Amino acid sequence: MHEELLVLGVKVAASTVWEIVRDAGIDPAPKRAATKLDPALLAQLTTTAGEWATAQRTS
Structure with a gap:
């Protein structure tokens, strides 16, 4: 809500948004279940992040 x-x-x-929502009796959303990434996607993200970090150090 704050970002909106x-x-x-x-x-x-x-903190003001939190106070308004709490005073209105709106409970926090339940915790989301941990999401697991597909192993192939995780490998691609790891490689891309490593390449980006290397480029940042060499530029």
């Missing part, structure tokens, strides 16, 4: 307000140009602290 920022997009609209409304500047408000995240």
Whole structure:
């Protein structure tokens, strides 16, 4: 909700949003189950991140 307000140009602290939501009786969303990446996708992401880090060090 905080980010949505920022997009609209409304500047408000995240703690203020939390207080408003809590006072309205809205409970936090349940924790999401951990998502597991496909091993092939994880390998590709790891390689890409390593290549990016190497390029950053050499430039």
